[in-house]
Amino acid sequence: MSTRRRGEELERAILHAAADELRESGYTGMTMDRVAARAGTNKNAIYRRWPHRAALGIAAYRHLSDAAMPNPDTGTLRGDALEMLRQANQTWSSPHGTILRGLLAAAADDPELLTLMRERSGADTMDRAWLGMLERAAARGEAPAAAAHHRVATTPIMLLRAEYAMRGIPSVPDEVLVEIVDEVFLPLVRGRG
């Protein structure tokens, strides 16, 4: 039995420990000492791999979440949109989401970290899914072709995200999602005829 772990193996152990800490205490509560202790190693091994806490946080988050992108096809634009929003809301209000929000807050004044985050969080994939949804609706004749526009596609998610930023914390109620779809998204699509 090799008593001393190295390379890959040790790295996985650290990431695993960091992810656990994230889950339990959020990014704010994740301390380097605790991560090291939990991984059964010490801070040296960590700092040899990541330059600072934030980098470790992001890496650990990535390690812990490989979110599958939903791609609903309910037959109606309204159904698809609601489904997408509900999925997003569920993700954001889950423990993962809480962690993600903590990371985003920490990265708010550091552009370098922000870009790291954007890459990791699959925001672009999300946008493409919405765009595809609009195109399918247009093909069905349910929406004008002009509705398949980047700004239109990103609006609902943006609104959801802003809703999270406004209220303090987890879980935007379902009524809000319905409102976003019925009072904003669908009228908007309709208005682009």
Next chain:
Amino acid sequence: MSTRRRGEELERAILHAAADELRESGYTGMTMDRVAARAGTNKNAIYRRWPHRAALGIAAYRHLSDAAMPNPDTGTLRGDALEMLRQANQTWSSPHGTILRGLLAAAADDPELLTLMRERSGADTMDRAWLGMLERAAARGEAPAAAAHHRVATTPIMLLRAEYAMRGIPSVPDEVLVEIVDEVFLPLVRGRG
């Protein structure tokens, strides 16, 4: 000459010092020791008034910004909306905005602080201004009456805010504002007929 300041006077001095620190170093860089030193006092006097750093930060921000709410009347809905967005963008990209964003980031995981911030930042006033704008447009016959809806009114600002959260930092280019108005806000208003 009274050598020892008290009450009101001392409080103003502290807030002034804190505001200066905010300007120079942002919220993240504002330390209690420095504020105390700059105000020519010590941390006791501060902690007797505010329970923690965040509270002082918010109070100081408020002390430094008494933003007047614009209420443009250009004659067209498009003109008004653009003007409002440009105003907001200017505020948010100014030093004040940078500070405000820092505070928001710090308050992200503390609901109590978030509500404090919302009160201080005049978000509600802003919403009412947008609603009034829509009502005037409806009265002119430029928009359907159904467009004067809370969600519609808050959408452009929400989108702007989300834009700030996405990109790292200061100043969203004017094209984006125009896009928000032309590709989202106006079609949305139109679509609510």
Next chain:
DNA sequence: CCCTATAGGGTACGTCCAGTACCCTACAAG
């Protein structure tokens, strides 16, 4: 099969900062 460079481990710091504890002193109000 040994040798050595490299990566891990242990541990102790340096530094910064929030928040607290005490104790002394000016001064306002009675």
Next chain:
DNA sequence: CTTGTAGGGTACTGGACGTACCCTATAGGG
């Protein structure tokens, strides 16, 4: 004049990031 309260000085606790050193296992080449 007395006294209670708010300011001032200062030191300290505790937590956390990041760094410095030094020892040791071990992988991989000669």
